[in-house]
Amino acid sequence: MLAKIHVTFKEGVLDPQGKTVHHALNDLGYDEVLDVHIGKYLEIKLDSVSEEEAEIRVREMCERLLANTVIESFRFKLVTTE
């Protein structure tokens, strides 16, 4: 099983990188760009674990280490692999 995890800044937390890329896109003429958020993407390969179990374990991984929940939020998808 593969866990595909996105970690991004919470709403209201300043994202200087996102802001810079936002300006750059506007400068390139993409006026429709309203906001840019830059985050992290992680893929975690899991061995012999049920989907229910993986759901609990991956959430725990995110809360304990992968995201700092003071400033970041996370979401993930579990994908079955061969």
Add this chain to the structure above:
Amino acid sequence: MKCGIVVFPGSNCDHDCDHILKKILNQETHWLWHKDEVDLSSFDLIVLPGGFSYGDYLRAGAISRFSPVMNSVIRFAENGGKVLGICNGFQILLESGLLPGALMQNHTRKFICKNVYVRVETTDTPFTQKCNDKPVLEIPIAHHQGSYYIDPHSLNDLEEKGQILFRYCDAKGDISESSNPNGSVGSVAGLCNEQKNVMGMMPHPERCADPLWYNTDGQRIFQSLISQS
């Protein structure tokens, strides 16, 4: 004063702290290796030095805070032991939950290395007692993830409880947007826990504490700690 200086893989201000505490201020110092979970009850002060522990991977301090030595440091702090985290050490204290809030990338998106001024907000802590006659200190910063963040409600709480120790300011002690180098909320440069025995700060007092250098403002923080041991 018996001081323990924690060494993580990637710490690079550990020897500076040792130099100031041992050679300049004549204190007893010991190295504490990150892999060792040891009894720290005989120590008066534990220093988490600056650097780039674990390469700042994931987030600065995120991985170091799970080092075995941190179990000892957390126990030591919970029993009232004094802990000083400088720069990366501050980041580790926040990640470990010993201090509230988080440090983010500077709002300038650049690594900043320069002298700054900080205003001492309270001298009623073990870390700032000796700052009575010097309300503004000049201390260098050197960091990329030094922008302090906490939600507005909790920031208020820190202010009310006297937990904010230092704020970035100009030479006169005035606080403005232009005197805030990294975009920290409330211009916070250093804070302590509610019990006032754990303190973290982004500026490096150990880099301005040797009399060979023109500026020894950083000594005040170490002298404050020494005066109570």
